[in-house]
Amino acid sequence: MASASSGPSSVGFSSADPGVPSCASSSASGIKRPMASEVPYASGMPMKKIGHRGVDSSGETTYKKTTSSALKGAIQLGITHTVGSLSTKPERDVLMQDFYVVESIFFPSEGSNLTPAHHYNDFRFKTYAPVAFRYFRELFGIRPDDYLYSLCSEPLIELCSSGASGSLFYVSSDDEFIIKTVQHKEAEFLQKLLPGYYMNLNQNPRTLLPKFYGLYCVQAGGKNIRIVVMNNLLPRSVKMHIKYDLKGSTYKRRASQKEREKPLPTFKDLDFLQDIPDGLFLDADMYNALCKTLQRDCLVLQSFKIMDYSLLMSIHNIDHAQREPLGNETQYSVDTRRPAPQKALYSTAMESIQGEARRGGTMETDDHMGGIPARNSKGERLLLYIGIIDILQSYR
Known part of the structure; x- marks a missing residue:
């Protein structure tokens, strides 16, 4: 990961930024959570009707x-x-x-x-x-x-x-x-x-x-x-180690017990603060680009009177992945081959904040695979897959 001339910045999403989901300022996805069964929750269990x-x-x-x-x-x-x-x-x-x-x-x-x-x-x-x-x-x-x-x-x-x-x-x-x-x-x-x-x-x-x-x-x-x-925000060819749905709020923002039993639960803001109290380290230029993009996007959502959106952040821990035995995969990592270059421009998190459209190839290196490079407080290398979701609900 390239570092800024002044060294990597210990950075997170500042809660002072209006409308930007708050992250914090520097740490891990070396999180040890009791993972539920690796079997998809539908297997062997009668699924209840949810909505339609x-x-x-x-x-x-x-x-x-x-x-x-x-x-x-x-x-x-x-x-x-x-x-x-x-x-x-x-x-x-x-x-x-x-x-x-x-x-x-x-x-x-x-x-x-x-x-x-x-x-x-x-x-x-x-x-x-x-x-x-x-x-x-x-x-x-x-x-x-x-x-x-x-x-x-x-x-x-x-x-x-x-x-x-x-x-x-x-x-x-x-x-x-x-x-x-x-x-x-x-x-x-x-x-x-x-x-x-x-x-x-x-x-x-x-x-x-x-x-x-x-x-x-x-x-x-x-x-x-x-x-x-x-x-598609989360490529199946990249194993995600942990995933968060962040709103910048702490009221009732903890994953339910039922959610935690899934193979890859979606955790929430209070879980993030508990798991990663120091936040995440990003290169200074990367952090500035990410904040600028988020602030601009939040202004757009505000202009449309959209409030109930979230920042989905899924984390791939490169160092953990290299230590994991081959074949230790879940439904979210069904293909261990390198993903093919995506057809759509600005489709990965990295491109969305840097704006470097591919010209006749892919800008994704073996290290990045479309994710935003970061580190946790242990110094482990991470890839962040980020996007704003749930924007199709408005408050009038």
Whole structure:
């Protein structure tokens, strides 16, 4: 890790910075926590229904009574069609009315002159603001064929961890994109947010805010299942040793016992203060870039009247990983090979704060892998994977 001329700074997120989740000032992810079973929490245990997420009699995950396999198939069929049809339309500037367009196509199981036959129940697929989202994807260097290949060439992978709201999460097989089910109000809010989001990204694509690449709806069994496609903050090819959801608040900000029993729990602010009382060491330039990005992003969120967001921080301990025996992996480190260079620009935490877009290659070194280099108070080398999450809720 490069050090500043004055040496590495003992730095953290200052609580004096308005709206910036507070971290502290210098220490560890050499944290010894009693880890629960390494077996995913779904295995062998009957899963309770959380929100719209449930399990059918065969043990398969369902969402609004649609099986996960049927939902994945519908998503891939729908995205293949909508991206293909969009490619026939000439490129042009985004107009105000583009933010409010909704395109809809019916997929009967027997097929039609526009859609292929499939073995799922009939469904309808809606695409929101297709021209606007095409622009967002282009802004981040995502070509239509890359978007299609990532999402539709291989089966989507369902992630075991669901949100507290019962959202379903899928990741593309190349680790590039996350697909998340969202509630009606969240999808509605994203639609309202799009013009301002467009303006903000135009001014500065280097941000820790979520990168939204598509908003869709699968209508099946009389239910609307809304999904959003986003950048993947946490590559599965990098083992995460500990993870925090930080709000800069301490009121009821401790992970529940149920959360702690998961293979990779999401800890909260009080846990962070207990585990890492001295904070984290970052290089001075890296710290300044991170603070500048966070402060700017928080001002954007404030302008949209968004309050209930979090800073997700996942930590990979390089020194711990080098001591761990090969094959000692969890569901979060399923692939020990080097991750392929990501297709999207500004998609990693490192790029988001430095703004150094790749040109014909990858800026990720063997040491960084897209993470922000840091150290704990023991001097152990860390990689921080950071992003702002849960922005689709507003307070009026």
